[in-house]
Amino acid sequence: MARGVLFVMSGPSGTGKGTICERLLANENNNIFLSISSTTRGIRKGEVDGVTYNYTTVENFEKMIADGEMLEYAEYNGNYYGTPRRAVADMLSSGRNVLLEIEVQGALKVKNIFPDAILMFVIPPSMKELKNRLTDRGRESEEQILKRMETAKWEFTKSPLYNHIFINDDLDECVKEVETVMRNESAKRDLVDKLISEQY
Amino acid sequence: MARGVLFVMSGPSGTGKGTICERLLANENNNIFLSISSTTRGIRKGEVDGVTYNYTTVENFEKMIADGEMLEYAEYNGNYYGTPRRAVADMLSSGRNVLLEIEVQGALKVKNIFPDAILMFVIPPSMKELKNRLTDRGRESEEQILKRMETAKWEFTKSPLYNHIFINDDLDECVKEVETVMRNESAKRDLVDKLISEQY
Numbered sequence: 001m002a003r004g005v006l007f008v009m010s011g012p013s014g015t016g017k018g019t020i021c022e023r024l025l026a027n028e029n030n031n032i033f034l035s036i037s038s039t040t041r042g043i044r045k046g047e048v049d050g051v052t053y054n055y056t057t058v059e060n061f062e063k064m065i066a067d068g069e070m071l072e073y074a075e076y077n078g079n080y081y082g083t084p085r086r087a088v089a090d091m092l093s094s095g096r097n098v099l100l101e102i103e104v105q106g107a108l109k110v111k112n113i114f115p116d117a118i119l120m121f122v123i124p125p126s127m128k129e130l131k132n133r134l135t136d137r138g139r140e141s142e143e144q145i146l147k148r149m150e151t152a153k154w155e156f157t158k159s160p161l162y163n164h165i166f167i168n169d170d171l172d173e174c175v176k177e178v179e180t181v182m183r184n185e186s187a188k189r190d191l192v193d194k195l196i197s198e199q200y
Numbered sequence: 201m202a203r204g205v206l207f208v209m210s211g212p213s214g215t216g217k218g219t220i221c222e223r224l225l226a227n228e229n230n231n232i233f234l235s236i237s238s239t240t241r242g243i244r245k246g247e248v249d250g251v252t253y254n255y256t257t258v259e260n261f262e263k264m265i266a267d268g269e270m271l272e273y274a275e276y277n278g279n280y281y282g283t284p285r286r287a288v289a290d291m292l293s294s295g296r297n298v299l300l301e302i303e304v305q306g307a308l309k310v311k312n313i314f315p316d317a318i319l320m321f322v323i324p325p326s327m328k329e330l331k332n333r334l335t336d337r338g339r340e341s342e343e344q345i346l347k348r349m350e351t352a353k354w355e356f357t358k359s360p361l362y363n364h365i366f367i368n369d370d371l372d373e374c375v376k377e378v379e380t381v382m383r384n385e386s387a388k389r390d391l392v393d394k395l396i397s398e399q400y
Contacts, residue, residue, distance in 0.1 A: 116360030123391065127398040149400060156392050160316030163363055165388040188365040191323065192356050198327040200349060 002190045004092040006114050007032070007182060008100045010107045011122030012152030014134040016168045020122060021101045023175045030179060031186075032097045035087045038064070041079035054087070071113060072106035085113060097186065104158045111161075118185050120178065121162040125169040127152075202390045204292040206314050207232070207382060208300045210307045211322030212352030214334040216368045220322060221301045223375045230379060231386075232297045235287045238264070241279035254287070271313060272306035285313060297386065304358045311361075318385050320378065321362040325369040327352075 011017040024030055038054040040061050049055050061080045064070050073082025083100060091098050100110065111117050124130040130152060134145045159165055164181050168174040211217040224232055238254040240261050249255050261280045264270050273282025283300060291298050300310065311317050324330040330352060334345045359365055364381050368374040 123388075123395060127395055127400040131400045153396050156396050159392050160389065165392070167388070167391065188323075188367070189360065191367065192359050192365070195323060195327055196353050196356050200327040200331050 002095055002186075002193060004031075004094070004096045004098060005182070005186050005189055006088060006092055006098050006100070006110075006117040007185075008102060008107045008110050008117050008119045009122065010102060010104050010119070010155070010162070011168075012124070012130065012155050013148050014130050014137070014152075015122040015124050016133070016171060016174075017101060017122045019171065020166075020168065020175055020178060021099060023171075024099060024178060024182070027179065030097065030182060032099045032182070033091060035083055035091055035098050035100070037081055038070075038084055038087075039079055039081045041077075041081075053081075054084070068113075071100070071110050072102050088114070097182070104155050108158070108161060118164070118182075119162040120164045120166060120181070121159045122166050122168050122174070123156065123159065125167055202295055202386075202393060204231075204294070204296045204298060205382070205386050205389055206288060206292055206298050206300070206310075206317040207385075208302060208307045208310055208317050208319045209322065210302060210304050210319070210355070210362070211368075212324070212330065212355050213348050214330050214337070214352075215322040215324050216333070216371060216374075217301060217322045219371065220366075220368065220375055220378060221299060223371075224299060224378060224382075227379065230297065230382060232299045232382070233291060235283055235291055235298050235300070237281055238270075238284055238287075239279060239281045241277075241281075254284070268313075271300070271310050272302050288314070297382070304355050308358070308361060318364070318382075319362040320364045320366060320381070321359045322366050322368050322374070323356065323359065325367055 009017050009021055024032055025034065036050065036054055038056050038061065040056060040058045043049060043055050047053065058080065061082065064082070064084060065073060069085050070082040071085050071088060073080055088098050088100075102110065107119055111119055124133070127149065131145065131149060134140065134148055140148070166174055166178055209217050209221055224230055225234065236250065236254055238256050238261065240256060240258045243249060243255050247253065258280065261282065264282070264284060265273060269285050270282040271285050271288060273280055288298050288300075302310065307319055311319055324333070327349065331345065331349060334340065334348055340348070366374055366378055
């Protein structure tokens with residue numbers, strides 16, 4: 001069975017990368033899955049251990065961080081949330097493509113751990129458009145938005161380290177372009193695996 | 201002025217990467233140049249210093265190797281030939297795209313020195329086809345060809361570290377595909393530079 005491909009999606013706040021990821025996951029033809037995150041927060045009604053999250057202790061979570069077993073993690077409301085390396089590796093070897101939506105520094109760290117990960121970066125058509133989108137969401141102050149814009153500029157300087165850059169001007173077009181790239185990457189990986197095992 | 205993009209082309213012997221590079225260089229629309237190599241061999245009639253090669257001494261060449269100033273180099277018939285980092289950097293900052301055709305280990309070294317280099321890898325449609333092409337060239341013994349085939353398999357395992365993989369089934373189609381990718385990469389770099397400098 002063909003190995004899955006690890007795709008990592010980054011891009012400044014307001015570029016629409018979250019929406020793009022939702023659309024990619026919703027299309028079953030993409031064979032894309034999210035890896036199950038680990039968390040130290042308690043299980044809630046309706047959640048299923050090993051499905052919603054893998055629930056674990058703070059001690060265990062911090063040991064995984066120390067051992068370099070967390071691809072990326074964050075603390076939120078006093079609880080840890082993170083992506084274990086092994087969970088991703090298991091999904092890839094079972095032939096599933098995995099999608100991680102993470103910020104630039106985390107993405108570059110993932111690339112060090114999985115050098116054959118495909119890094120994808122979403123950019124807006126212009127800074128004005130990015131500002132409009134952040135403003136239209138109406139969630140943040142002018143000051144917070146300007147800070148996000150400056151962060152975006154720093155993130156853009158890292159985009160040449162990514163495998164693919166996508167301009168999110170029209171959402172439907174952008175999703176189609178990402179899907180095409182994902183399919184091509186998977187097909188080429190399969191061909192390379194075939195070449196490596198081919199008798200001659 | 202927009203910065204140039206550094207493109208690196210690799211691929212096993214017999215995949216046609218040399219021919220692809222010639223075609224890319226021959227098309228002026230691509231704005232692609234070879235960097236001028238340095239050599240320690242003497243200047244020959246009809247050659248021009250700084251055009252055909254940069255001619256230098258063994259002592260100087262070996263100092264450049266020691267200082268990490270040679271992106272890649274080889275010894276051939278007792279003379280050194282190599283690509284100085286600075287020559288490439290100068291062409292990029294003058295807005296020219298640079299194309300290097302180098303083997304896998306050299307390419308990965310270049311990526312370390314120029315992290316925003318675009319690495320391109322050419323693969324054959326099948327191992328049988330690769331063997332046919334190597335045999336048709338009629339330059340090597342069966343044993344040499346089999347050794348090249350094994351080297352090719354090792355090189356394939358490194359292809360996921362490249363930005364783009366191209367299947368050279370039909371030469372014209374393949375060159376077109378490479379040119380499209382190069383144009384897209386240049387355009388996206390320009391857009392990113394524009395975003396970084398854009399007032400909002």
